[in-house]
Amino acid sequence: xxxxxxxxxxxxxxxxxxxxxxxxxxxxxxxxxxxxxxxxxxxxxxxxxxxxxxxxxxxxxxxxxxxxxxxxxxxxxxxxxxxxxxxxxxxxxxxxxxxxxxxxxxxxxxxxxxxxxxxxxxxxxxxxxxxxxxxxxxxxxxxxx
Amino acid sequence: xxxxxxxxxxxxxxxxxxxxxxxxxxxxxxxxxxxxxxxxxxxxxxxxxxxxxxxxxxxxxxxxxxxxxxxxxxxxxxxxxxxxxxxxxxxxxxxxxxxxxxxxxxxxxxxxxxxxxxxxxxxxxxxxxxxxxxxxxxxxxxxxxxxxxxxxxxxxxxxxxxxxxxxxxxxxxxxxxxxxxxxxxxxxxxxxxxxxxxxxxxxxxxxxxxxxxxxxxxxxxxxxxxxxxxxxxxxxxxxxxxxxxxxxxxxxxxxxxxxxxxxxxxxxxxxxxxxxxxxxxxxxxxxxxxxxxxxxxxxxxxxxxxxxxxxxxxxxxxxxxxxxxxxxxxxxxxxxxxxxxxxxxxxxxxxxxxxxxxxxxxxxxxxxxxxxxxxxxxxxxxxxxxxxxxxxxxxxxxxxxxxxxxxxxxxxxxxxxxxxxxxxxxxxxxxxxxxxxxxxxxxxxxxxxxx
Amino acid sequence: xxxxxxxxxxxxxxxxxxxxxxxxxxxxxxxxxxxxxxxxxxxxxxxxxxxxxxxxxxxxxxxxxxxxxxxxxxxxxxxxxxxxxxxxxxxxxxxxxxxxxxxxxxxxxxxxxxxxxxxxxxxxxxxxxxxxxxxxxxxxxxxxxxxxxxxxxxxxxxxxxxxxxxxxxxxxxxxxxxxxx
Ligand code: SF4
Numbered sequence: 001x002x003x004x005x006x007x008x009x010x011x012x013x014x015x016x017x018x019x020x021x022x023x024x025x026x027x028x029x030x031x032x033x034x035x036x037x038x039x040x041x042x043x044x045x046x047x048x049x050x051x052x053x054x055x056x057x058x059x060x061x062x063x064x065x066x067x068x069x070x071x072x073x074x075x076x077x078x079x080x081x082x083x084x085x086x087x088x089x090x091x092x093x094x095x096x097x098x099x100x101x102x103x104x105x106x107x108x109x110x111x112x113x114x115x116x117x118x119x120x121x122x123x124x125x126x127x128x129x130x131x132x133x134x135x136x137x138x139x140x141x142x143x144x145x
Numbered sequence: 146x147x148x149x150x151x152x153x154x155x156x157x158x159x160x161x162x163x164x165x166x167x168x169x170x171x172x173x174x175x176x177x178x179x180x181x182x183x184x185x186x187x188x189x190x191x192x193x194x195x196x197x198x199x200x201x202x203x204x205x206x207x208x209x210x211x212x213x214x215x216x217x218x219x220x221x222x223x224x225x226x227x228x229x230x231x232x233x234x235x236x237x238x239x240x241x242x243x244x245x246x247x248x249x250x251x252x253x254x255x256x257x258x259x260x261x262x263x264x265x266x267x268x269x270x271x272x273x274x275x276x277x278x279x280x281x282x283x284x285x286x287x288x289x290x291x292x293x294x295x296x297x298x299x300x301x302x303x304x305x306x307x308x309x310x311x312x313x314x315x316x317x318x319x320x321x322x323x324x325x326x327x328x329x330x331x332x333x334x335x336x337x338x339x340x341x342x343x344x345x346x347x348x349x350x351x352x353x354x355x356x357x358x359x360x361x362x363x364x365x366x367x368x369x370x371x372x373x374x375x376x377x378x379x380x381x382x383x384x385x386x387x388x389x390x391x392x393x394x395x396x397x398x399x400x401x402x403x404x405x406x407x408x409x410x411x412x413x414x415x416x417x418x419x420x421x422x423x424x425x426x427x428x429x430x431x432x433x434x435x436x437x438x439x440x441x442x443x444x445x446x447x448x449x450x451x452x453x454x455x456x457x458x459x460x461x462x463x464x465x466x467x468x469x470x471x472x473x474x475x476x477x478x479x480x481x482x483x484x485x486x487x488x489x490x491x492x493x494x495x496x497x498x499x500x501x502x503x504x505x506x507x508x509x510x511x512x513x514x515x516x517x518x519x520x521x522x523x524x525x526x527x528x529x530x531x532x533x534x535x536x537x538x539x540x541x542x543x544x545x546x547x548x549x550x551x552x553x554x555x556x557x558x559x560x561x562x563x564x565x566x567x568x569x570x571x572x573x574x575x576x577x578x579x580x581x582x583x584x585x586x587x588x589x590x591x592x593x594x595x596x
Numbered sequence: 597x598x599x600x601x602x603x604x605x606x607x608x609x610x611x612x613x614x615x616x617x618x619x620x621x622x623x624x625x626x627x628x629x630x631x632x633x634x635x636x637x638x639x640x641x642x643x644x645x646x647x648x649x650x651x652x653x654x655x656x657x658x659x660x661x662x663x664x665x666x667x668x669x670x671x672x673x674x675x676x677x678x679x680x681x682x683x684x685x686x687x688x689x690x691x692x693x694x695x696x697x698x699x700x701x702x703x704x705x706x707x708x709x710x711x712x713x714x715x716x717x718x719x720x721x722x723x724x725x726x727x728x729x730x731x732x733x734x735x736x737x738x739x740x741x742x743x744x745x746x747x748x749x750x751x752x753x754x755x756x757x758x759x760x761x762x763x764x765x766x767x768x769x770x771x772x773x774x775x776x777x
Contacts, residue, residue: 002530027420028532029541029558038547041526055543057530057558061417061431064438068530089420091194092566100254110196115247115595116709117674124255124708125554131259132252132708219675220628220659220682227630227675248675249631252709267704274632318635321642337642344639355632355728592631595672 002066006047012071013081019058020086024067027087028057032073032097036127043070051075052103056083073103082108100125150432151450151472153464193573194566195233195243211235217580219248225322225584226591230568237577242569246562249595257555261521262288265552267358269542272557273593274355275318278311278347279535280557280593281360286441286531287542287555288362291524294496299487300364305442306377306480307350307360308533309473313384314343315536316466316473319588320391323463326585327404332394339384346376362522363497364490377481381474388471396464405459409571409583412457421567422560423538424465425587429457435534447479459586466588469536496522521550537561537588559593612750619663619689620745622651623738626662628682631669633696633728640731650738659685664741665718666734670698671711683718691745693737694720697727 007015032054040049050072057068073080082105083090094105095114102123105111113120122129195214218229227248233241257268269284270277282304289296321336344354349370351359359366395401411421413429426433434451436444452468454461490497498517499510524546532541538560547553564587571583629637641647641655656662659682671679683692694714697703700723702712714720721744724737 026417028539029530029543029556031543031556031558033545033554038545038553039526041528041545041547055528055530057541057543061433061438066439066530066532087420088418089563089566092562096562110194113247115250115674117247120673124252130708131255131706133706134702134712219678226634227678248672248678249670250672250674250709251631251670251705252707253705255709256705256707271632271704274635334643337639338644341639341642341644354730355635 002068004042004068004070006044007069007071008047009071009073009080013083013086015069016056016058016083016086019067019069023060023062024058026059026061027083027089027093028059028066030054030056030083030090030093030097032101032103034101034125034127047072052078052101054080054097054103058087078103079106080104081106084108099123102126149450151452151468152430153452153454153461153468155455155460155464193241193569195231195241195569212240219245225589228565228584228589228591228594230580230584232572232577232580234577239572239575239577239580242572244565244568246565246591246594249591251592251596253596254554254556257552259551261550262362262524262552263517263521265555266361267356269555269557270356270358271592272559272596273535273537273540273561273590275315275590276308276311276536277356278307278360279533279540281358282308283531283533283535283540283542283557284555285360285362286533287529287544288522288524290529290531291527291544291546292362292496292522293525294363294491294493296364296491297488298485300489300491301442302480302484303365303369303489304360305444305447306369306477306484307347307365308442309476309480310343310346310377310380312473312536313380313470313477314340314347316470317343317384319466319536320395323585323588324395326581327401329395329401332391335387335390335394339387342380342383346373346380349373349376361490363493364488368489374481377477381477381481384470385474388467391467396467402460404579404582405463405586407456408459408575408579409586410456410458411567411571415570416457416567419567419570420563421538423534423536423564424462424469425457425564425567426538427452428454428461428465430455435532435539439532441531441533446483447476449473449476459582462586523548523550524552532558535560537590537593538564557593557596559596561587561589561591562594562596565589565594615750616746616748619750620742623664623691623742623745624654624656624662625652625664625666626659626682626686627655627657628665628679629668630671630675631696631698633668633699636728636731637666637668637695637734640734645731645735647735647738650735650742652738659683660687662686663689664691664693666693666695667699667714667718667720668695670696670703670705671714671717672709673711676711676717679714680717689750691721691741692718693722693724693734693741695724695734695737696729697725700725703727 032052034052036051043049052073054071054073055068057066059066080103082094094108097103098105098111099113099115100123212233212235214231214233216231219227229245231243231245232239253268253272257265260268266281266284269280273280317336317339321333324332347357348354351357411429413431416426416429430453432451432453437451449472452465452472454465494513498514503510504514526546526548528545530541530543532539540560541558543556544552545554568587572580639645641653647653665683694700698705699714702710722737722741724733726733
């Protein structure tokens with residue numbers, strides 16, 4: 001019931017336009033992965049791996065099914081065409097990916113940070129961004145009550 | 146088994162327009178229909194979503210055409226947590242709006258990458274804190290899909306039972322907060338009373354009132370407590386009977402009608418385009434419920450109806466939820482009858498810890514136990530997207546494994562996060578005071594929106 | 597004044613005790629629900645637990661009318677300035693309960709997004725442990741605070757840093773685990 005397709009960045013918009021015509025009218029999810037430290041699972045040999053991968057899940061309602069589209073995005077220019085014109089629901093999801101992973105979306109009407117404060121630096125879900133953990137120290141408990 | 150579509154009824158005695166004129170002691174009071182507001186007409190083509198930077202509305206600003214941008218939240222009693230909404234208003238009519246989120250951003254997706262698969266459930270359960278068991282369920286389903294293991298029948302039925310009970314508790318909690326927003330404090334007290342029943346059952350089963358960490362990869366944490374049938378039966382009977390009270394208190398009330406009828410309408414095409422799911426999508430009449438369309442667990446083996454509305458206004462969203470409680474009770478009853486006996490978690494020593502008693506006796510069990518809790522489950526490389534129908538809509542989990550004991554990437558598609566996008570459409574052209582009713586009818590849980 | 601002229605009975609006491617008693621008996625919390633803990637805070641106000649027993653059932657929406665801020669849930673970096681602003685808007689005397697491990701220490705979310713302990717932003721009087729603290733725990737925290745108010749001094753609140761209170765700008769000294777800053 002759920003299939004996976006690999007689409008190159010050049011065909012990205014036209015691929016979704018075709019699928020939408022076909023009946024995949026519902027965008028279920030849009031996210032991205034930073035493959036800095038691991039290999040891409042399930043990538044066919046003919047697709048050249050890149051650092052980022054944008055993962056889009058679309059659904060059709062007439063024959064319930066799910067299609068997952070994976071697109072490789074190079075680290076040098078992390079820009080992807082926006083899907084907002086085809087699926088208006090992509091707006092918040094693309095902003096989230098932009099905010100947390102630093103992948104831009106060309107043609108997005110409002111590409112700003114969505115979860116973090118506007119003046120935040122860096123993109124936390126990138127693998128080279130630390131967890132930001134504050135070390136916890138245990139000290140002797142001083143009682144003064 | 147079958148699942149048919151059930152359309153909620155709307156009180157037919159009054160024409161939709163008839164509500165707008167009322168005979169009072171001071172003679173006939175005419176109200177202009179909201180859609181006839183000139184400002185709203187004027188603004189229809191400019192769209193409903195406001196796209197200006199968040200810092201813009203720190204103070205209330207007047208623009209030169211008499212419109213005003215005001216801020217609602219993030220600390221506001223009726224925005225259900227820390228939601229902030231920027232509203233462009235003209236007079237009292239809302240033109241465009243923009244939900245500003247992130248005030249509860251917890252970095253859970255990052256934290257998930259640093260927790261093992263066994264610990265991960267404690268993380269996801271804190272996202273949607275009104276239906277924690279559904280979050281655990283989708284996480285467990287994703288891990289199991291990557292592991293390729295089958296879980297025992299009893300575990301599946303237990304999961305179904307709990308996720309339906311959770312739907313009930315989430316919806317009654319929604320009724321409570323919705324009642325509070327609309328000024329009905331009794332509903333708030335009623336809702337919490339009912340929720341307390343369900344919560345105490347969860348406490349009995351899992352040891353915690355919220356954030357249970359009960360559904361884990363490989364099954365559930367423990368078997369149901371003795372006498373669970375009676376508890377569940379009591380919950381089902383009581384809540385079913387009390388729906389009558391709610392109907393009396395709210396559904397038939399003229400004051401309630403004034404607040405919700407024809408308020409915040411969203412059309413089916415808009416809802417689909419904006420990726421809305423759950424009661425919002427169903428209230429517009431689209432019978433899309435993952436439990437029926439793409440069944441997981443054993444939802445194809447039970448009877449229930451998919452509840453849909455007709456108009457897509459706040460009233461429809463309200464009655465869809467009320468009827469979903471009844472449908473959940475129906476499923477719970479069937480689960481009660483069909484619960485098989487057997488193990489409650491997969492008997493795979495690589496995934497489930499051995500029983501405590503065996504650890505004392507067998508060296509092998511001790512090693513397994515030790516390995517499992519120090520190292521965690523090793524999951525073969527792969528990626529998967531699993532989705533379930535949570536009380537708020539499609540709850541998805543995208544998970545990538547690189548073969549280690551921690552997920553390489555874990556992403557949750559929070560239904561409230563996506564559903565919030567339809568808020569500007571619903572608010573558009575309505576009155577500012579109706580905003581409270583509309584925000585409440587979307588039922589956003591900020592923990593899940595911001596993660 | 598001869599006592600026989602009085603038509604009523606009377607008691608003597610000091611004004612401080614009266615003020616303490618009055619403050620303790622009607623402590624109005626501000627609604628400051630953030631995350632999961634907020635739900636438990638709401639349940640303690642609802643039917644089964646009934647905070648009204650302690651004169652606290654009115655959750656004030658406006659910080660100006662509240663005496664107590666229950667920080668219920670995790671405080672993110674984006675929320676922190678808002679929280680401080682709401683705290684500053686509250687009238688003196690004011691108290692803070694940090695509800696849940698997230699508000700107290702950051703809890704299980706030791707990462708970039710969460711403030712590791714709300715006592716970095718506002719002075720905290722009582723910490724309620726638990727994730728989430730059940731309504732019983734919250735009530736215990738509230739009763740502890742009542743006790744503190746009843747026995748504390750009415751005028752000296754912010755001036756003595758080593759009593760767990762601090763002035764704005766001074767580093768927090770935690771009351772529960774003294775020394776960890
Ligand atoms: S302490 Fe626990 S229940 Fe409270 S906000 Fe944090 S995670 Fe949620």
